[in-house]
Amino acid sequence: MGKIIDGKAISQQIKEECREKVEKEGLKRSLAVILVGDDPASAVYVGNKKKACDFCGVRSVSHELPANTSEEDLLKLVDTLNHDDSIDGILVQLPLPAHIDEDKVIRQISPDKDVDGFHPENVGRLSIGQKGFLSCTPAGVIQLLKRSGVEIDGKNCVIIGRSNIVGKPMAMLMLRENATVTVCHSHTKDLREICKRADILIVAIGKPKMVDASYVREGAVVIDVGIHRQENGKLCGDVDFDSVEPVASLITPVPGGVGPMTIAMLMKNVVDGNGADDQLPYVAIGFGL
Ligand code: GUN
Secondary structure (H helix, E strand, O other): OOOEOOHHHHHHHHHHHHHHHHHHHOOOOEEEEEEEOOOHHHHHHHHHHHHHHHHHOOEEEEEEEOOOOOHHHHHHHHHHHHOOOOOOEEEEOOOOOOOOOHHHHHHHOOOOOOOOOOOHHHHHHHHOOOOOOOOHHHHHHHHHHHHOOOOOOOOEEEEEOOOOOOHHHHHHHHHHOOOEEEEEOOOOOOHHHHHHOOOEEEEOOOOOOOEOHHHOOOOOEEEEOOOEEOOOOOEEOOEOHHHHOOOOOEEOOOOOOOHHHHHHHHHHHHHHOOOOHHHOOOOOOOOOO
């Protein structure tokens, strides 16, 4: 089916490019991965990140800490890694146990080692058009679109969701690609009508199968960032795939769409480092249209 965007294949391609770059340039990159507690889903994510490191020729250094680790000890560890010249990237797997302030921990990571792109400095750099680490999931969506031949420049892009890790950086990245961007959220009026105007509809709301064909213009490109486990054990997204697929020109499936891109873009951040050329802004200074 030509209209399915194959995130598994595209993420594999990106990881292979990372591996080639590491080999060709003889790069020695190291990623520190911190996992606090024993959340099974987080353990699986961290395991997959370490596997991706192995594939790309990146050294991963694991710090697995008990759930009762104090905030102070975690901040100290991050600080030690900040000053460790043998470490290029630091990843603290989220969510953290409730007694630890996630924002404080994210702010503790040096912006130059913040390969998740979560530090306020990197978020700020993105919004004012400076180079910096890009948040992996939205950066992965851009790669899915570009590598599927979707023209972004001048297109109407509607994003449903305004989270700090997807919706907001997604809006900034699409703006940087010269799309006309609308961000919708729980207070948006006439959501269906707004979505129907989208050439590119990006859905990141966290509600299983909420978006059906009635939200989608014939021929639109639909990107589903959601992932949910259904009662029957199968995964689904925020988009009702069976309803939307006949209407869309291109659509990401769940699983196998946006999901695998997050780790591929993490690898790209670790290998390329802060300040890679594709972090370049569309415009750096001044007012203007
Ligand atoms: N938890 C779920 N997704 C992510 C991610 O992309 N990065 C981190 N650090 N934690 C997560």
